Amino acid sequence: AQSVTQLDSHVSVSEGTPVLLRCNYSSSYSPSLFWYVQHPNKGLQLLLKYTSAATLVKGINGFEAEFKKSETSFHLTKPSAHMSDAAEYFCVVSDLKDTGRRALTFGSGTRLQVQP
């Protein structure tokens, strides 16, 4: 069975400072991992995904994440926050279910606030 833990429900940063959103996962198999962003009243947009290639994954809008198997972590970072980054971020694991088919499990989300 798989699970995803987002360690912070809220993160507040100042514009221009680094962003770190933390995610730990557990998985019985080799997982694929994703970060999605959700702006208010919108659907989810894919930021980046890890599928067992390079451990450092670059995504859209300057975001990147590093897969660390030894720490079972997949933290999301951005060097410099922008006001438009304010949103909710979801860490997601795609893993095999008992049915033998993959399904997504979502973390509980981290709300990022960006202060001017």
Added chain:
Amino acid sequence: KAGVTQTPRYLIKTRGQQVTLSCSPISGHRSVSWYQQTPGQGLQFLFEYFSETQRNKGNFPGRFSGRQFSNSRSEMNVSTLELGDSALYLCASSPRTSGSPDTQYFGPGTRLTVL
């Protein structure tokens, strides 16, 4: 390419009624998944369809059902609505079945309010 579209965007129903939500995937995508998003439970997987067959199912009661048509469009139905069914229902499409970790592309959601 047009994105995933969901209709209606907003819906208000009363307890005991039933509701049908519609999802049109990205052109060429054959897999459609449905999720329920609530403040208390977060995002939960409902079911996934591929080639008109349900391939995966989450832990929801039988009041929640779905289907997929030959053009890959999907509908989900909730019967005997309860107050707790109030949620944002998200549809996502991907090119093929979830046998491999395909990226899912989400629609804007349908906001269902049950009074």
